[in-house]
Amino acid sequence: MMTMIPIFKTALGEVYEADCVSFLKTVRDETVDLAFADPPFNLGKEYTSGIDDNIADHEYLAWCRRWLDEMCRTLKPGGSLFLWNLPRWNLPLGAYLNEHLTFRHWIAVDIKYSLPIGRRLYPSHYGLLYFVKGDRPEIFHPDRLPVPCCRHCGGELRDYGGYKDKMNPKGVNLADVWTDIPPVRHAKYKKRGANALALKLMDRIVTMASDPGSLVLDPFGGSGTTFVAAELTGRRWIGSELHCGAIIERFHTLDADRDHLVQIHENKNLLFTRADLKRRRTNGKPLPSAYQIQDNELATSCVCGVEKKQIELTF
Structure with missing residues (x-):
């Protein structure tokens, strides 16, 4: 197995400037806890790397199968694989993954501001496929979310x-x-100019399917959101991208991402967000009896304290 030299590394992770298949071939068997892939969608998009994003369907699917084979090989027993793509491609790729892994979920992620397409239903979601190597995931910590509340009265x-x-x-x-x-x-x-996924999305995936110290893999690094989510929550990470400039620049200016992640963690694993608690108090809305608190904002801070402390401790 050939070796590569990372173009950038931290105490927790490293990224390689290489194509995905060449990079994946250097990763040892069954060493990865969580693998995530957000490949090009073959929509004819122009990439600065010059890759052809408008090839025949059978060529695109054959290419995807090559790197999926490598990702499956690198997964530990009980490891999780997430694939982000359009439903059009997730259908055949999901069928292929069914031959190698165990299906868990097709997660529909709502698209905001999508444009209508003539003679078709309005496209409203990306597909996030979730597979596991073996019968069940070794690690599974799904977020709990606040209840949806009226943005006026709470x-x-x-x-x-x-x-x-x-x-x-x-x-x-x-x-x-x-x-x-x-x-x-x-x-x-x-x-950012490079492809970017929401930090909230990658934090949800990373914290659901890995623990601090787990190894997270992403062969399509894009702007580095997977790596940032892993770094800020204490996971080890490894990945590749054809041009890593955006990733390196992002790691040199992590303060904004760190602050953003604290805000994300403040609003998960609790029944009401800080803003909704304030609206409820202002409008005299009672709290469920199970939510026993004496001071709304103080309780919210306590619920979020573990997450905030964890983020701080990883630096």
Whole structure:
């Protein structure tokens, strides 16, 4: 097995400037806890690397199968693989993965500001496939989310079948439809020239399917969001990208991502966000009896304290 020299590294991870297949061939068998891939979608997009993003369907799928084979090989037993792509490609690629791994979920991630397509239904989601090597994942810590509340009064938008008072104070179970992921690829939100995924998306995947110290793999580094999420939460990471300038620049200016991640962690694994608690207090909305607190904002800070401390301790 050939070796490569990383173009950039930290105490926790390293990235290689190489094509995905060549890089993956250097990764040892069954060493990865979590593998994530966000490949080009073969939509004819122009990349600065000059790769051809408009090839025949059979060529694209054959190429995808090559790097998927390598990713499956590198996964530990019980390791998790996530594939981010359009539903069109996730259908055949999911069928291929079914021959090698165990299917867990097709997660639909809501697209914001998508444009309509003539003579077709309005496209409204990306597909996030979730597979595991073996019968069940070795690591599985899904986020719990705040209840959806009115942005004016803070009241719940659902009645939860009369069980509102018995709800878990850490929030509601994560479903397989995610509507709370910001659309960073839209011009309004995008901050980098390289492909960028929302930090909230990658934090959710990384913290769900890995532990601090686990190894996270991403052969399509893009702007480095996977690596940043892993770094800030104490995971080891490894990956590749054809041109790593955006990744290196991002790691040299991590303060914004660190602050953003603290905000993300402040609003998960709790029943009400800080903003919703303030609205409820202002409008006299009672809290469920299971959510026993004396001071709303103080309790929110306590619930979030573990996450905030963990992020700080990884630096």
